[in-house]
Amino acid sequence: MNLGHIIQEEIREAFQHLFGHTLSEKELNLLPTRKEFEGDYTFVTFPVARYSKKHPEETARLVGEALKNTSKVIGDFNAVKGFLNLSVSLDTWLERFSKTYNNENFGRLPLNGKLVVVEFSSPNTNKPLHLGHLRNNFLGYSVSMILEAAGYKVEKVNLVNDRGIHICKSMLAYLKFGHGETPESAGIKGDHLIGKYYVKFDQEYKKQVTELVETGMPEEEAAKEAPLIKAAQEMLRDWESGKEEVVALWKKMNNWVYEGFDITYRRMGVSFDKIYHESETYLLGKKIVEEGLKKGLFYKKDDGSVWADLSDEGLDEKLLLRADGTSVYMTQDLGTADLKYEDYHYDKSVYVVGNEQDYHFNVLFKLLKKLGRPYADGLYHLSYGMVDLPSGKMKSREGTVVDADDLMDEMAATAKKHTLELGKIDGFTEEQANELYEVLGLGALKYFLLKVDPKKRMLFNPEESIQFHGNTGPFIQYTHARIAAIRRKAEQDGVTYDDFDVKKITECHETVRPIIFMMENYEQLLHEAAENYTPAVIAQFAYDLAKEYNRFYTEEPILKEEDENYKKFKVALSVQVGRAIRESMSLLGIKVPDRM
């Protein structure tokens, strides 16, 4: 039980004793005391004055006095208006720290026996990954780590969109203009090679459309009649009917893409427990539509197309099956939901997909609910906002996308530049140095993308993202490196620190309490991060802790402390902060170096 809960219980008891009323969980609202007031926790008495039948301030004072007499943890209090500010005694804080320090499972909540599937990444195989994918991947991976730390069993899955007209466009352009080029012969990654032909297709296609328009054809018609688009559609039909040479080319080109993706994923530090391919799932879902028809949930129009009417739920009618009997996006997603459930029997299933698909998932979940799927209540769309550039929205056709590989290169290069300028890595081998640049560059990038609430649209300013000062990944990493240096030096000097004795400590630097306070609250925070699927609060924690620790570090001598026991404590406190930083950063997928 954390300190907040203990205090809540004590308040409940005191209140019951004083006023004969038992407060509910919600009424026991406890918040951190604001900086400008004395105290650690604040209990707001406005809402409970109706039970005490006294003014809020009087209520606060009475509860405060009662606590001061009976509480095992509260040392003092003050009441301002309806705010009861409670100061936890130093003894208690130190005691709590001791407990945290010796807790080997710090930052890990007990297993809750529940399984959650997190689907993320979901790339198309016709172009390389870009900045938008980075937010998606980092988010999905981080949320998976957070859920795991919060006690869930987590399965990370990736549903690769490896088929469809967009792939055929790349294939067609490759056939026409590729001259048998390969990633090896071209010297570029497979995904970039395929992306090149996707762009090529678009260019050539536009030319054709322009030519047709010049002959007097309306633009809309020209867009449909251009030979290239017709050829691409034909190729898709050939693929669906299993035409050998098309399938062979498709396999070859997709494999190039996967080889490229693998490199990118590895560098990003994300991985999956299972990869689904749309080429294997796109036909699923038809049976579910049939089932819905039979149950009278869906209906068939005269042309044979199948629809769901969700107007009673405030939504539109939605197509589920085309007139020719082929599936659409929704059909497929109905099918994969069942498939994933068969595979995992999950309690929760999270889809990490951008907010432009809010409506789609809203409909999907309602349909599955209507169909009576047992897992329907556990579905969650983790809807995240677009990443904008200072120049506006990213558009692949306009060449304004920020390529993932390029971006990671740049981040690492900048890390290298800064590191060399500072000259702090004497004795590093070249390999170690390069690894450090990766850790710092990726750390900066991940932190930049994850510190913002996922739901919010965010601006990616390349110059700011590459900053290593202030509220950034490298700032936190640096704090960890400092602590690691303390630990190294302590061990070098033969200073043991596990054996500190908190009972002998009577006074502490003013930063010690807030540091302990933050770590005390960490598990609560982790719980919140998991419930709300948001790495942002973990990022905020790591930053706040690092910031507070840095103050401690600059204002207090640690290894030069003369009181031997207090010195041990300070080292232990540092080590524990280091652990908390490492742990929280790992939930963001960010590594922390021992030297930088």
Added chain:
RNA sequence: GCCCCCAUAGCUCAACAGGAUAGAGCAUCGGACUUCUAAUCCGACGGUUCCAGGUUCGAACCCUGGUGGGGGCACCA
């Protein structure tokens, strides 16, 4: 046209589900390295929380109406 989301310091973001005098970083200005890593720390400057009403002890947060921005409304995925 209909539906959904957003609006907080010059800029990028917070604000623990309605709590006290709205906080950080960047930028600007000023201070701190013969010291355990200055990728750090301290200070200053910076606000009508888009506007107008409402709800109540209390509103950035909830309600109503505006304004501005984004997204969605395909037999595409």
